[in-house]
Amino acid sequence: MLRLQNITKVYNNGRISVQALRDINFHIKPGEFVAIMGPSGSGKSTLMNILGCLDRPTTGSYKLDNKEVARLSDAELAEVRNKYIGFIFQSFNLLPKLSALQNVELPLIYAGVTGRERARRARKALEDVGLAERMHHRPTELSGGQQQRVAIARALVNQPKLILADEPTGNLDSKSGLEIMQILDQLNKEGNTIVMVTHDPQVAAWAGRLIEVYDGCIKNDRLQEQTARMPAEVEMEVEMEEVGGQ
Amino acid sequence: MMVIEVLRIALSGLQSNKLRSFLTVLGVVIGVTAVIVMVAIGEGAKSRVTENIQGLGSNLLIITPGREGDRQSGFGASGSGGAIDLALSEYLKENCLLCLGVSPEASQNMTVRGPKTAINSSIVGVTPDYLSARNHSIALGEFFTEADLEWRRRVAILGSSVAEEIFPPGVDPVGQYVKIGNVRFEVGGVLASKGQSGFMNIDDQVLVPITTAQRRLYRNQRLRAIYLQVADAKLMNQAKAEVNALLMEKLGNPNAYVLNSQADMVSAMEDTMNTFTLLLAGIAGVSLLVGGIGIMNIMLVSVTERVREIGIRKAVGAKRREILLQFLSEAIALSLTGGVIGILLGIFGARMLAHYGGWRAIVSLNSIILAVGYSFCIGLFFGVYPANKASRLQPVEALRHE
Ligand SMILES: Nc1ncnc2c1ncn2[C@@H]1O[C@H](COP(=O)(O)OP(=O)(O)O)[C@@H](O)[C@H]1O
Numbered sequence: 001m002l003r004l005q006n007i008t009k010v011y012n013n014g015r016i017s018v019q020a021l022r023d024i025n026f027h028i029k030p031g032e033f034v035a036i037m038g039p040s041g042s043g044k045s046t047l048m049n050i051l052g053c054l055d056r057p058t059t060g061s062y063k064l065d066n067k068e069v070a071r072l073s074d075a076e077l078a079e080v081r082n083k084y085i086g087f088i089f090q091s092f093n094l095l096p097k098l099s100a101l102q103n104v105e106l107p108l109i110y111a112g113v114t115g116r117e118r119a120r121r122a123r124k125a126l127e128d129v130g131l132a133e134r135m136h137h138r139p140t141e142l143s144g145g146q147q148q149r150v151a152i153a154r155a156l157v158n159q160p161k162l163i164l165a166d167e168p169t170g171n172l173d174s175k176s177g178l179e180i181m182q183i184l185d186q187l188n189k190e191g192n193t194i195v196m197v198t199h200d201p202q203v204a205a206w207a208g209r210l211i212e213v214y215d216g217c218i219k220n221d222r223l224q225e226q227t228a229r230m231p232a233e234v235e236m237e238v239e240m241e242e243v244g245g246q
Numbered sequence: 247m248m249v250i251e252v253l254r255i256a257l258s259g260l261q262s263n264k265l266r267s268f269l270t271v272l273g274v275v276i277g278v279t280a281v282i283v284m285v286a287i288g289e290g291a292k293s294r295v296t297e298n299i300q301g302l303g304s305n306l307l308i309i310t311p312g313r314e315g316d317r318q319s320g321f322g323a324s325g326s327g328g329a330i331d332l333a334l335s336e337y338l339k340e341n342c343l344l345c346l347g348v349s350p351e352a353s354q355n356m357t358v359r360g361p362k363t364a365i366n367s368s369i370v371g372v373t374p375d376y377l378s379a380r381n382h383s384i385a386l387g388e389f390f391t392e393a394d395l396e397w398r399r400r401v402a403i404l405g406s407s408v409a410e411e412i413f414p415p416g417v418d419p420v421g422q423y424v425k426i427g428n429v430r431f432e433v434g435g436v437l438a439s440k441g442q443s444g445f446m447n448i449d450d451q452v453l454v455p456i457t458t459a460q461r462r463l464y465r466n467q468r469l470r471a472i473y474l475q476v477a478d479a480k481l482m483n484q485a486k487a488e489v490n491a492l493l494m495e496k497l498g499n500p501n502a503y504v505l506n507s508q509a510d511m512v513s514a515m516e517d518t519m520n521t522f523t524l525l526l527a528g529i530a531g532v533s534l535l536v537g538g539i540g541i542m543n544i545m546l547v548s549v550t551e552r553v554r555e556i557g558i559r560k561a562v563g564a565k566r567r568e569i570l571l572q573f574l575s576e577a578i579a580l581s582l583t584g585g586v587i588g589i590l591l592g593i594f595g596a597r598m599l600a601h602y603g604g605w606r607a608i609v610s611l612n613s614i615i616l617a618v619g620y621s622f623c624i625g626l627f628f629g630v631y632p633a634n635k636a637s638r639l640q641p642v643e644a645l646r647h648e
């Protein structure tokens with residue numbers, strides 16, 4: 001599916017240069033659900049952005065479906081982002097002036113899907129994430145969890161093979177986070193490849209493989225048992241409700 | 247991806263940023279309107295002045311006092327050899343072969359008191375030729391005669407506005423008396439209303455025999471001008487040479503007089519009026535510039551604000567070309583809207599000025615092209631240039647933009 005070899009990334013802001021990634025090597029097979037963990041500033045987002053073709057590595061080789069990404073033009077990269085990759089951001093990155101439906105339509109517009117077909121597919125994607133009722137709301141009229149589900153619908157609407165999520169639950173309360181994880185889990189079960197960055201071990205437990213990044217290097221890369229775990233607080237709330245109900 | 251699709255994005259972008267769109271359009275509108283109206287006023291003034299001079303007749307020569315002549319015949323100077331005076335006028339009348347009519351003119355502002363009110367008015371001393379030479383006509387009574395001129399009779403011909411102001415309505419002024427300064431004049435007639443002619447409005451003037459005026463009213467012998475009617479427009483050059491020779495002979499100093507043909511005056515006046523138009527256009531140009539800076543500001547701010555939007559669009563698969571096209575269409579739509587509104591408002595404003603201000607305003611195509619072209623370029627450049635920069639960024643860099 002994808003293979004990284006000797007990937008480095010150096011940020012050059014005037015005089016200061018930051019080595020965000022030192023030497024990253026791994027490959028991911030189709031259908032995998034990978035969680036990336038690591039302390040803040042260790043280079044997780046940098047790595048995700050390179051995987052998502054939102055940024056280019058400084059050196060090294062990134063092969064996506066056996067194609068060398070470095071050789072692709074900007075226009076070709078745009079097409080890869082559009083058709084091949086669905087990216088979910090921690091901060092949602094929805095366009096505030098557009099409705100949920102219009103936001104989800106964006107990738108379809110740039111894919112050249114028009115008219116009814118476009119509206120149908122966008123609507124379907126929103127229904128799939130349980131937002132059938134909220135299609136015409138603007139992002140500001142939605143809760144964080146709902147906004148993230150719009151973002152997921154947008155990421156999925158072109159049926160990408162690779163879903164990338166950079167701390168998808170990072171800005172959400174535990175309950176909304178749980179809903180998001182259930183959606184991602186479902187997508188993985190349907191055969192989608194997912195790479196997800198998270199801080200939260202409970203969230204990481206949903207993945208079948210855990211990569212730990214430390215200071216721009218991979219410290220640990222192991223398979224694990226996929227366990228659908230509720231974040232601790234939600235478990236507590238559920239218990240409380242049960243106690244209260246009795 | 248289809249162009250239509252991008253256009254649709256651009257239009258909905260404008261809709262969702264109503265204030266920004268409005269301000270940008272406003273900048274264009276103000277600049278375009280100002281330029282069109284100002285230039286229209288300048289062009290209108292030019293055409294009116296030119297027309298007025300042309301209205302004097304094409305076979306006219308005009309003698310006015312020169313720089314030095316003025317000094318020589320200062321206040322109280324009586325007919326000293328080198329002045330533009332009645333004696334000179336008589337001399338030309340007798341000696342100029344190509345001149346049909348010689349019409350001297352002098353004037354001074356004085357009070358005219360009638361039975362109703364007294365007003366300040368231009369008292370113009372002329373000869374009986376004046377009426378036909380200037381194509382005026384009498385509405386009431388009769389113009390004064392050669393005899394009146396010779397006897398220095400105190401006869402006054404009132405301009406129609408003057409008559410209306412100083413006489414009560416319904417009273418026939420002819421035969422009544424008015425006081426010009428301290429001198430009593432009999433009203434011989436009232437001129438037909440004609441409005442602006444040359445540089446004067448004939449309706450606001452009072453005509454008296456020039457001999458009477460010089461003796462009783464002005465207390466000096468100076469003439470404002472001598473108008474010479476040349477027999478044939480084709481003979482203008484010869485006539486001018488002849489008059490010039492006569493003047494040199496009589497006055498002996500080329501700086502004592504200025505001899506112009508009507509065509510000379512038209513071209514001199516056109517020069518002046520062009521400068522005037524340019525001045526107005528310059529003033530309007532400042533507002534165009536300010537409008538342009540306004541557009542620039544709003545566009546720059548909005549693109550900076552929208553770098554994130556560019557990042558998001560690129561992240562979901564927009565190509566650079568599509569981003570550029572979107573911003574280009576937005577800028578064109580704004581500039582065009584502003585331009586069209588500006589043209590309409592400009593034309594409307596010019597019409598209103600013409601209608602209510604009594605000005606002549608001529609909307610010129612050049613001013614429209616200039617104003618719209620300028621605003622268009624500004625809108626386009628500042629709409630697209632920053633967007634172009636932003637569209638070159640990697641999506642992450644644009645997304646990181648706050
Ligand atoms: N645009 C940038 N310019 C300079 N340094 C950056 C930039 N983005 C990230 N960094 C630096 O690179 C390192 C890794 O950042 P990041 O990938 O965002 O970490 P994480 O997502 O793991 O918290 C950090 O030291 C961060 O300060």
Ligand SMILES: [Mg+2]
Binds near residue numbers: 046
């Ligand atoms: Mg991060």
